[in-house]
Amino acid sequence: MDWWGFAADFGGVHAALKQSKEYPALGRRVCSDNEGSASGSSELYMEGKGQARTATRRRYPSIGMALKLSQNHLAVKYSGYLGNWNKLFCSNGNSKYPRLMKLGKDITLCGLEIGLLSMTKGEAALFILTPKYAYGQRGCPPSIPPNTTVLFKVEVLDFIDSEECDAFFELTYEQRDRLPLEKVLKVAATEREFGNYFFYKQCFKIAKDRYKRALSILGRSSSSKAEQSQINASKLLLFLNLSLTYLKLERADRALKYGQLALEMDPRNAKALFRCGQACLYMREYSKSRDFLARAQCIQPFNRDINNELKKLARYYKEYMEMEKEMCCQMFDPLNSYG
Structure with missing residues (x-):
């Protein structure tokens, strides 16, 4: 400097x-x-x-x-x-x-x-x-x-x-419900910004809490399709953030949960499919992982991260099959010795 x-x-x-x-x-x-x-x-x-x-x-x-x-x-x-x-x-x-x-x-x-x-x-x-x-x-x-x-x-x-956030959390729940959607979305966006800040500083637990706090702000539902669409768009970003954050925290089950919630809103979201594929691979659910990653690849065939994850899956699956084969051989060796 x-x-x-x-x-x-x-x-x-x-x-x-x-x-x-x-x-x-x-x-x-x-x-x-x-x-x-x-x-x-x-x-x-x-x-x-x-x-x-x-x-x-x-x-x-x-x-x-x-x-x-x-x-x-x-x-x-x-x-x-x-x-x-x-x-x-x-x-x-x-x-x-x-x-x-x-x-x-x-x-x-x-x-x-x-x-x-x-x-x-x-x-x-x-x-x-x-x-x-x-x-x-x-x-x-x-x-x-x-x-x-x-x-x-x-x-x-x-x-x-943090002006909007500070003012929002000083209100009662009844007062919050009466706020215009625009203000609620702005508060949620600021909380997500805090989450992003802590995520990039590798403070994943704090980031997770901030994302969840933002999600709680968006708990309201609207009879207007246009407003509900805005709420869902904000929720989708948070589901994706939480899925990635839980992967960083080595909680693949939670990462899969939030990835699937994102897919409920947008079934063709390549990022959500990718996160689900990563989570399944971490849990050694190779078939499910292949399904999610293949669907993501169909949407974004030239995405390097997706293609690399598929290669990683193939490598892990090969190692898994070789290990299974070796275990089977060890199990049947005593029987073969009795001819």
């Missing part, structure tokens, strides 16, 4: 150009109020070879542009420094998959919150925070001395807007 040198000046977080061994020149980053400029861009003032130059950020909306402070879950890598920016006092940089944190709840340092609200997904920044926006006059003994200015190196890996 090529870190840009920034000193934060957000609503009173005093900007100061600092010199240090690690960061030879820290520039200044200017955003209006707490949300960046109206266009979603801000100017960077950087020092280079003794002359100042100006660069404009790409016009991506910042987290704070569209969202309120308490409505974000963030995956953030951060490191905090003291002294001449060479004394590390806090960091989660060694964590491969930082946990999701909520602004205003898990991240409570005022200056850091303000800085994060100016950032976009995938952006890295440096923020210098004066005591007023960091640990105050008293500091935080023994790590942070009184009246200490600190530097934070921050990278936003991901963020999820």
Whole structure:
């Protein structure tokens, strides 16, 4: 990561150009109020070879542009420094998959919150925070001395807007039932997004719980065919997610169950057929596995994953038959010896 040198000046977080061994020149980053400029861009003032130059950020909306402070879950890598920016006092940089944190709840340092609200997904920044926006006059003994200015190196890996979810789960069941379908689908989609986040971080149990939570939200039925079709489309995605997640958890029986639920909604869904074939192969139900995979191949004949799984099935079945043959020979050998 090529870190840009920034000193934060957000609503009173005093900007100061600092010199240090690690960061030879820290520039200044200017955003209006707490949300960046109206266009979603801000100017960077950087020092280079003794002359100042100006660069404009790409016009991506910042987290704070569209969202309120308490409505974000963030995956953030951060490191905090003291002294001449060479004394590390806090960091989660060694964590491969930082946990999701909520602004205003898990991240409570005022200056850091303000800085994060100016950032976009995938952006890295440096923020210098004066005591007023960091640990105050008293500091935080023994790590942070009184009246200490600190530097934070921050990278936003991901963020999820949880506003709709938070509001939904504060409602009673009766109130939830009266919500428009559009809002219910949005909440379910956000829960699925959380599930996807945890799945790709290989937190499969948490992902499974999130997918199931999303599924529970879609428990309502509708007399309108159009609305029921929308509900079923959302359920189908979750059934497929759960089928794959249970495979990762080595629960092939559950993976098969959710794959079959997906097939009830869409009998020609190649992904559902593939998942069922994988689950049956894991359970050594070779005939069923061949049936599911052959049907998937008919729909997508050039799908590499399906074709590779069929080859894997053939290999496993051959090994199984050879093992059966060997066992039969061992069983009948004593009888043959008595001629």
